[in-house]
Amino acid sequence: MAISQAIFGNDRHAARPMSQFFDRWTIGAVLLSCCVAAPIVAVFVIATGTGGEIWAHLFETVLPRYVQTTLALMIGVGLGTFILGTGTGWLVAAWDFPGRRIFEWALLLPLAVPGFVIAFVYTDILEYAGPVQGMLRALFGWTSPRDYWFPEIRSLGGAIAMLSLVLYPYVYLLSRAAFLEQSADVLEASRTLGRGPVRNFLTVAIPLARPAIVIGISLALMETLNDFGTVDFFAVQTLTLGIFDVWLNQNSVAGAAQIASTMLVFVLCLILAERFSRRQQRYHGAGRPSRRQIRMVASGPFAAFVVIVCLIPLSLGFVLPVAVLLSDAVFAADADLVDSFLQPAANSLFLSGAAALLAVAVGLFLAYAVRLRGSRLLKVLTRITGLGYAVPGAVLAVGVMIPLAAFDNWVDGYFRQIAGISTGLLLSGTVFALIFGYVVRFLALSQGAIESSLARITPSIDGAARTLGATPGRVLRDIHLPLIRGSMLSAAILVFVDGMKELPMTIVMRPFNFDTLATEVHQFAAAEQFAEASPAALAIVLTGILPVIILVRVMDRDARKREAAGTRITGTGLTRTGIK
Amino acid sequence: MIRKFLAAVAAMAAFSQAFQATPAYAAEEVNLYSYRQPFLIQPFLDEFTKQTGIKVNVVYAQKGMLERLQAEGRNTPADAVLTVDIARLDALAKAELLQPIDSEILKKNIPAQYRHPDGIWFGLTTRARVVYASKDRVKPGEVASYADLAEPHMKGRICTRSGKHAYNISLLASIIAHKGVDAAETWARGVKANLARRPQGNDRAQVKAIKEGICDVSLGNTYYMGFMATNEKSPEQKEWAAAVNVLFPEQDGVGTHVNISGAAVTEYAKNKENAVKLLEFLSEDFAQHMYAEQNFEYPVKKGVKWHPLVASWGTFKADDINLDVIAAHRAEAAKIMDRVDFDG
Numbered sequence: 056m057a058i059s060q061a062i063f064g065n066d067r068h069a070a071r072p073m074s075q076f077f078d079r080w081t082i083g084a085v086l087l088s089c090c091v092a093a094p095i096v097a098v099f100v101i102a103t104g105t106g107g108e109i110w111a112h113l114f115e116t117v118l119p120r121y122v123q124t125t126l127a128l129m130i131g132v133g134l135g136t137f138i139l140g141t142g143t144g145w146l147v148a149a150w151d152f153p154g155r156r157i158f159e160w161a162l163l164l165p166l167a168v169p170g171f172v173i174a175f176v177y178t179d180i181l182e183y184a185g186p187v188q189g190m191l192r193a194l195f196g197w198t199s200p201r202d203y204w205f206p207e208i209r210s211l212g213g214a215i216a217m218l219s220l221v222l223y224p225y226v227y228l229l230s231r232a233a234f235l236e237q238s239a240d241v242l243e244a245s246r247t248l249g250r251g252p253v254r255n256f257l258t259v260a261i262p263l264a265r266p267a268i269v270i271g272i273s274l275a276l277m278e279t280l281n282d283f284g285t286v287d288f289f290a291v292q293t294l295t296l297g298i299f300d301v302w303l304n305q306n307s308v309a310g311a312a313q314i315a316s317t318m319l320v321f322v323l324c325l326i327l328a329e330r331f332s333r334r335q336q337r338y339h340g341a342g343r344p345s346r347r348q349i350r351m352v353a354s355g356p357f358a359a360f361v362v363i364v365c366l367i368p369l370s371l372g373f374v375l376p377v378a379v380l381l382s383d384a385v386f387a388a389d390a391d392l393v394d395s396f397l398q399p400a401a402n403s404l405f406l407s408g409a410a411a412l413l414a415v416a417v418g419l420f421l422a423y424a425v426r427l428r429g430s431r432l433l434k435v436l437t438r439i440t441g442l443g444y445a446v447p448g449a450v451l452a453v454g455v456m457i458p459l460a461a462f463d464n465w466v467d468g469y470f471r472q473i474a475g476i477s478t479g480l481l482l483s484g485t486v487f488a489l490i491f492g493y494v495v496r497f498l499a500l501s502q503g504a505i506e507s508s509l510a511r512i513t514p515s516i517d518g519a520a521r522t523l524g525a526t527p528g529r530v531l532r533d534i535h536l537p538l539i540r541g542s543m544l545s546a547a548i549l550v551f552v553d554g555m556k557e558l559p560m561t562i563v564m565r566p567f568n569f570d571t572l573a574t575e576v577h578q579f580a581a582a583e584q585f586a587e588a589s590p591a592a593l594a595i596v597l598t599g600i601l602p603v604i605i606l607v608r609v610m611d612r613d614a615r616k617r618e619a620a621g622t623r624i625t626g627t628g629l630t631r632t633g634i635k
Numbered sequence: 636m637i638r639k640f641l642a643a644v645a646a647m648a649a650f651s652q653a654f655q656a657t658p659a660y661a662a663e664e665v666n667l668y669s670y671r672q673p674f675l676i677q678p679f680l681d682e683f684t685k686q687t688g689i690k691v692n693v694v695y696a697q698k699g700m701l702e703r704l705q706a707e708g709r710n711t712p713a714d715a716v717l718t719v720d721i722a723r724l725d726a727l728a729k730a731e732l733l734q735p736i737d738s739e740i741l742k743k744n745i746p747a748q749y750r751h752p753d754g755i756w757f758g759l760t761t762r763a764r765v766v767y768a769s770k771d772r773v774k775p776g777e778v779a780s781y782a783d784l785a786e787p788h789m790k791g792r793i794c795t796r797s798g799k800h801a802y803n804i805s806l807l808a809s810i811i812a813h814k815g816v817d818a819a820e821t822w823a824r825g826v827k828a829n830l831a832r833r834p835q836g837n838d839r840a841q842v843k844a845i846k847e848g849i850c851d852v853s854l855g856n857t858y859y860m861g862f863m864a865t866n867e868k869s870p871e872q873k874e875w876a877a878a879v880n881v882l883f884p885e886q887d888g889v890g891t892h893v894n895i896s897g898a899a900v901t902e903y904a905k906n907k908e909n910a911v912k913l914l915e916f917l918s919e920d921f922a923q924h925m926y927a928e929q930n931f932e933y934p935v936k937k938g939v940k941w942h943p944l945v946a947s948w949g950t951f952k953a954d955d956i957n958l959d960v961i962a963a964h965r966a967e968a969a970k971i972m973d974r975v976d977f978d979g
Contacts, residue, residue, distance in 0.1 A: 116973035178836070184847040200849055209835040290797045290835040290978055299698070300799050304969035306726055308702060386868050449698040453706075456699070460706035467710055480710045484694075484703075563699035567666060567692035567712070570673075578672040578695060583837045583859065586868040587674075 084424035094454035104309030135219025140226025148234035160607035165372030167599025171284025226271035233264035383589035407554030410493035418501030444499035448559030501546035508542030725962035758895035760932035785825025798977030861931025
């Protein structure tokens with residue numbers, strides 16, 4: 056008691072018996088978080104090395120630009136993914152219109168397109184030498200770039216557009232689920248008070264879906280921060296480019312880690328600030344199941360408008376780039392192409408699949424432990440575990456390799472001492488190490504999806520079950536799991552699709568003679584042979600589509616089951632109403 | 636039940652995969668960390684295995700390879716590294732991750748300026764950083780040196796990739812080595828003022844821009860010209876290549892800046908003998924000829940025939956400054972690029 060009071064102060068935790076802090080959920084969660092956080096901590100540790108006095112130089116020269124560009128990019132992508140993601144998410148959730156059931160899953164497809172691929176495709180189409188400007192010149196008789204103005208694709212604006220197009224599905228996926236689960240009571244109450252559907256969307260639906268939308272946007276922004284391929288190709292001077300410049304050109308890995316750590320602290324502050332700003336709010340209802348909202352029917356010109364709005368991100372983010380890749384791939388295809396892809400494809404599937412399973416399991420354990428115990432220590436730890444997603448992959452890879460190799464070398468040294476035998480590297484350079492790296496990198500994805508879904512289940516249901524004698528494990532298994540199944544699947548698929556695209560960690564941490572589809576793309580792209588890279592890029596996109604289709608089928612089946620059961624209960628079977 | 640069975644199978648698959656992945660320290664193997672792409676080097680390695688019976692295991696890695704070697708320490712499975720750009724070799728050498736090799740064959744095949752004086756690393760091919768000039772719009776003699784790129788007559792006529800790219804950093808480092816920091820900074824400022832557009836894209840994209848009339852000259856590595864001029868999979872690149880001449884700057888000065896691709900043996904190599912054999916193999920006629928034929932690079936070994944296309948650009952005087960010196964000025968070069976705001 057006394058100790059816990061000393062540590063946690065005189066708050067509500069102090070009233071709990073000591074044993075509560077040391078049960079298996081807490082201990083398990085702390086151990087797991089420490090494993091996942093170790094590489095992130097390692098990045099901070101590297102940062103304590105001497106950085107070659109880069110800061111004075113950076114402050115005087117490019118740092119203001121790096122910071123400014125990075126902020127502009129984040130604001131741009133944040134707005135872009137918010138508008139595209141919540142807009143389409145709400146249309147699909149609240150309206151009925153021709154093609155809705157196709158759009159429901161098709162709007163997720165751009166997620167499968169790697170950022171650098173879409174950047175390359177659009178540069179080809181929109182630059183001076185591309186077909187669009189060529190056509191305009193032929194139409195208007197212009198002859199040189201000085202005759203007219205055309206937006207430059209290789210620019211900050213271009214990078215914002217590219218990243219928004221492939222990252223909005225995070226916001227779409229999470230916000231759509233939240234919109235679907237919103238209670239008809241609240242929305243109808245608002246409508247009887249005279250609000251039209253659009254104002255309803257802006258003033259009721261969006262605020263109610265805030266946790267989901269925020270998680271979606273923060274995932275998109277973290278991916279923006281760790282993106283190297285797109286900003287490098289467009290030469291947009293972000294902090295990430297600065298990291299690699301300091302690391303590789305000025306040979307200062309410590310300096311690079313210092314910039315990365317500063318970025319992480321900034322991200323952590325943003326996340327905590329957002330949480331703080333809604334600390335008094337709850338997003339689950341009290342108990343009584345509510346009615347599911349009935350879709351409004353769009354007809355006439357409005358239906359056409361809705362279809363066009365949904366078509367824009369889908370065609371720009373998926374159809375067009377895939378069409379270009381296809382036509383390139385046809386050129387590059389030769390007889391033994393399929394053979395040469397089998398092994399890399401199998402490796403990609405195995406790595407991404409294993410990472411998805413593990414990331415969901417770890418994410419679920421951590422989220423539920425926080426729900427059960429909610430100690431401040433755990434909350435902070437689990438925030439740190441999610442940070443891996445905001446670190447550029449190559450930097451995080453160094454962070455993963457250092458503790459793993461240190462462990463291996465420690466074991467090796469120990470056995471040399473006691474038995475005179477060398478165990479060599481047990482983990483480093485194995486598939487295990489790579490899967491661990493993926494989990495560290497992508498845990499934020501599964502954590503985010505699972506947390507937002509658990510948050511919508513009222514704690515009173517836990518209380519009821521526990522009062523009836525169920526253990527925490529049983530409450531999770533029998534009550535929560537069935538309720539959040541859909542979100543867990545979404546989480547698994549997000550990790551899987553990102554795993555298929557993962558490059559920087561794979562390339563440096565992998566075992567000998569081990570290729571994935573992404574490394575196949577890279578070996579050609581790095582030699583500036585994009586035509587040769589297109590078949591593998593296409594394979595990544597196509598394998599990314601499969602799980603999206605599975606996700607949709609499961610979502611559909613669940614929906615049908617609910618309808619067949621004659622219930623009108625919402626997605627999780629529980630009510631969730633307004634902000635209290 | 637089925638789920639448990641599936642889980643068990645998955646676990647076993649993971650286990651066996653991981654064990655396959657652990658390199659065995661068998662006698663007739665050599666383990667390679669490579670910055671060079673598999674499709675470029677695999678033909679050499681296959682031939683090496685055929686001739687010697689030594690199996691070559693490869694990790695093709697980039698950023699972070701040095702840190703991986705460092706973290707693995709004395710237990711590293713890597714016996715040798717293959718890299719491009721002197722900067723990477725120099726960084727590995729400075730981190731004391733390489734060991735000196737004394738080989739008569741390597742000394743005989745590789746000219747002294749392209750290998751470390753103590754045999755810590757060895758250059759295997761060279762590539763020149765040249766000027767690509769529009770056939771129509773650049774008059775003979777307009778660009779005879781890198782210095783000309785900073786002169787007023789080139790205003791609005793130059794395209795280049797990012798000033799922060801390794802190739803441009805190395806070029807600027809060589810200018811620092813020859814003329815000092817201040818002159819190099821003035822040069823970089825002058826080139827920046829002459830740019831037709833903000834630095835962007837890769838070396839090939841600049842040639843495309845010349846073809847389209849956006850600019851008249853660009854900086855680029857020689858082998859890209861070879862890849863473009865013979866590109867059957869993207870035939871439009873042949874037209875880009877056809878629009879430009881290859882100019883070798885500094886023929887009346889210090890010579891054109893060249894960089895190397897190279898190899899080295901790691902400090903803790905378990906298969907050191909095999910690693911040395913591989914390096915020697917790569918320096919001999921067969922591999923040197925393949926580098927020339929397939930990658931359009933310049934072989935370091937004297938007397939090995941160049942690719943006919945590469946030969947058609949003519950012989951040239953290469954800057955013979957020691958590559959160590961260039962590597963030592965890279966950090967300063969990167970800072971100059973920041974100070975003149977080259978990419979801004």
